[in-house]
Amino acid sequence: MSVRVVARIRPLLHAEIEKDAIIEPTGDSAVVKIPNPRCQSETFSFQFNSVYDRETTQAKIFEEEIAPNVKSLFKGYDVTLFAYGVTGSGKTHTMRGGKSLNDRGVIPRLLSSIYRRARKIEKDTEGETGVEVVMSYYEIYNDKVFDLFEPPEKRTPAGLSIRDNNGKTVVVGLTERPCTTLKEFEHLYDEANVNRSTSATKLNAHSSRSHAILCVKIIQTTGGETRVSTASAIDLAGSEDNRRTDNNKERLVESASINKSLFVLAQCVEAISKKQARIPYRESKMTRILSLGQNNGIAIMILNLAPVRSYHLDTLSSLNFANRAKKIEVNEIENQPFFREEQSTKAKLGVSHAPSVESISMFRQPLRPKILSQHGHLRDVAANVVKPARQFSVYTDKSKPAGKTSSAANTSEARSSGFNFQPTKRTSSEALPSFNRPSKFPRLNDLAKTSQALPQGLSKDAIEALIDRKVSEALAEHADRSTVSSGEPISEEMQKRLEALEKRVEGQESERAEGLQYLLMAKQHQVRGEEASALRMYQLALPHFPGNEKLARKVSKLQERAAEKKRGVVSETMVAPQAPPTHVERVTSKRKLPVDDDESYHEAQDGFQCDDDDEFIYRPRTKIRRPPIASIPKEHTTTQHMIDAHESEDELALATTPRTRQLLDIVNSKDVSQIKLLKGVGTKRAEAIVNCLCELDENAAVVSSLGQLGKLKGVGVKTVESMRTGIVV
Numbered sequence: 001m002s003v004r005v006v007a008r009i010r011p012l013l014h015a016e017i018e019k020d021a022i023i024e025p026t027g028d029s030a031v032v033k034i035p036n037p038r039c040q041s042e043t044f045s046f047q048f049n050s051v052y053d054r055e056t057t058q059a060k061i062f063e064e065e066i067a068p069n070v071k072s073l074f075k076g077y078d079v080t081l082f083a084y085g086v087t088g089s090g091k092t093h094t095m096r097g098g099k100s101l102n103d104r105g106v107i108p109r110l111l112s113s114i115y116r117r118a119r120k121i122e123k124d125t126e127g128e129t130g131v132e133v134v135m136s137y138y139e140i141y142n143d144k145v146f147d148l149f150e151p152p153e154k155r156t157p158a159g160l161s162i163r164d165n166n167g168k169t170v171v172v173g174l175t176e177r178p179c180t181t182l183k184e185f186e187h188l189y190d191e192a193n194v195n196r197s198t199s200a201t202k203l204n205a206h207s208s209r210s211h212a213i214l215c216v217k218i219i220q221t222t223g224g225e226t227r228v229s230t231a232s233a234i235d236l237a238g239s240e241d242n243r244r245t246d247n248n249k250e251r252l253v254e255s256a257s258i259n260k261s262l263f264v265l266a267q268c269v270e271a272i273s274k275k276q277a278r279i280p281y282r283e284s285k286m287t288r289i290l291s292l293g294q295n296n297g298i299a300i301m302i303l304n305l306a307p308v309r310s311y312h313l314d315t316l317s318s319l320n321f322a323n324r325a326k327k328i329e330v331n332e333i334e335n336q337p338f339f340r341e342e343q344s345t346k347a348k349l350g351v352s353h354a355p356s357v358e359s360i361s362m363f364r365q366p367l368r369p370k371i372l373s374q375h376g377h378l379r380d381v382a383a384n385v386v387k388p389a390r391q392f393s394v395y396t397d398k399s400k401p402a403g404k405t406s407s408a409a410n411t412s413e414a415r416s417s418g419f420n421f422q423p424t425k426r427t428s429s430e431a432l433p434s435f436n437r438p439s440k441f442p443r444l445n446d447l448a449k450t451s452q453a454l455p456q457g458l459s460k461d462a463i464e465a466l467i468d469r470k471v472s473e474a475l476a477e478h479a480d481r482s483t484v485s486s487g488e489p490i491s492e493e494m495q496k497r498l499e500a501l502e503k504r505v506e507g508q509e510s511e512r513a514e515g516l517q518y519l520l521m522a523k524q525h526q527v528r529g530e531e532a533s534a535l536r537m538y539q540l541a542l543p544h545f546p547g548n549e550k551l552a553r554k555v556s557k558l559q560e561r562a563a564e565k566k567r568g569v570v571s572e573t574m575v576a577p578q579a580p581p582t583h584v585e586r587v588t589s590k591r592k593l594p595v596d597d598d599e600s601y602h603e604a605q606d607g608f609q610c611d612d613d614d615e616f617i618y619r620p621r622t623k624i625r626r627p628p629i630a631s632i633p634k635e636h637t638t639t640q641h642m643i644d645a646h647e648s649e650d651e652l653a654l655a656t657t658p659r660t661r662q663l664l665d666i667v668n669s670k671d672v673s674q675i676k677l678l679k680g681v682g683t684k685r686a687e688a689i690v691n692c693l694c695e696l697d698e699n700a701a702v703v704s705s706l707g708q709l710g711k712l713k714g715v716g717v718k719t720v721e722s723m724r725t726g727i728v729v
């Protein structure tokens, strides 16, 4: 079963106006259409499992997408929800929501459902089955992990460390809190949310500056048998275009970290969807912890979309990410129950069957398994049995029946029947440990059954020894399989150096470690030939290694190379969406491409390529027809700031407002005394603008849009923005 991807379009906010909306209802509940930012007559269409329009209530999205999975959760499946989207697109609103009953988000509703079901199970079984709920909640802020149950002043600056434990990523020293009622949960959840890092940015007054990960463990005990499953809800921080945020230094650092981790996540998703051998999980803590696609259970991604033009490119980028994410396969394997001697003994003695949370030593776990598949019970078996981690693998789309309908796909029935007992077609043994399916390994209850079937008279010690032997055999088999190596795309020597660097990074928690992390990222980008992103990472590393000449030389060398490259393409370069969307609808030509085929779109959209961390350069084969301002003398066009499509689209959208008209009138007056009074201009810049306009052919020397204004010598997008904001209408 693939990750289920549902898109939710948020309503317009106060400052947004209807005519700026670019995502309109399509009448199809599974398709999002968005115009091509470079050609409005062309529309990109993306198909997801479901699409929810602006009017969708919190209740509807929960009832249709999340509620059907509660049953599966109690059957032993892990359920993972995560919200993805650009900053201000409604992730936190969807996950947490507001305080009123109607506004409550997915998380409180899910918990409410969990408690309802738990009480029903307890009632139906007349108390024979007991259900306990335990939660942990943490955030990844600036690539550091913090327990949200700990107030910021008590945190260590380095945060909690994460370790690889038997192929799993674990957070060390995380608190787990039992919560027996919804009220108790809400209290703990609200308390922890106060500790979450949020700040006001220009794009969102309550912007989350971290990725928040809530894990709710459900422990069901019947007699000596205990089943543990986990619901994880992840509210990712949103990507930010810092040309629009006006972020200060602190916000910029956060933003760089958010963007970096989301960039790595996108790379992981791309690598998984393209079945590449190397999945770069290790390049950020968030991706290490998420290990998207490495786990079992049910995964639902809510793609939050802001419907307005100012988010155009970001929205395209998100749509493209989601389009890839939907191809990730997750094994729907339920967590098997296990037996606990202590409980069995209690049962025999007639003591309550319900487990006590304390007895499971849940309060402070020494090692925490990765969040998507919290097989926390492995530890609880307390050295009696260690089950191997379950496997995940990426399947080809071909193996799936075509035309799967979204409604059927999400029913618990579909899920139960969606058990995949086929051997997996693993593509990366490095990132995805190559275990065989768990059913091949002896489970404790199997072992228990075996021991029950043993001839009478076999001593307890002999049974123990037999169990030990079986478990050792299983572990040895598991270890053998785990050591299968992956095909590395980079040289062995380079790989060694990267690993050494990785180890150094992991071993240090100082500020230097942050610098080393940037260095590591830089190197990784460089070996992949992504020089622009490598340069950015080296630049971020620079302040951590003051006086390091070698590093400074490296940066200037890369800068030179980038400048050379730019000189070669500047006249033809504009920024375009990262995204090859699923299918392009040309309104004029009606050309259609296969819905589920990234590659074919790549071909069709020849020229799009990812050149950078967060910048996607478009190099068309044919020349772009320039607007009238192109008649600006050559020396100006080569020195002018490059205006990217993103910004000019935003600006064109604003071109008809009175404020913009007034600004353009002032500029077109060619009156230095008036122009210099514009905010952020001054005499020198005003003269440059007027000179530039005077040099133009008379017909062309009228600036008719903010995009054109931004292309004038010495102006640029920031200046245009500041000129606009300075005008009082």
Ligand SMILES: Nc1ncnc2c1ncn2[C@@H]1O[C@H](COP(=O)(O)OP(=O)(O)OP(=O)(O)O)[C@@H](O)[C@H]1O
Pocket (backbone or CB within 6 Å): 009, 010, 011, 013, 085, 086, 087, 088, 089, 090, 091, 092, 093, 094, 204, 206, 207, 208, 209, 236, 237, 238, 239, 304
């Ligand atoms: N479906 C919705 N209905 C009403 N208001 C919404 C909806 N979605 C989002 N909003 C509003 O939009 C604003 C931004 O939403 P929110 O803070 O959830 O964004 P976000 O994606 O979590 O942003 P960030 O990544 O910066 O934290 C908030 O004021 C929120 O109340």
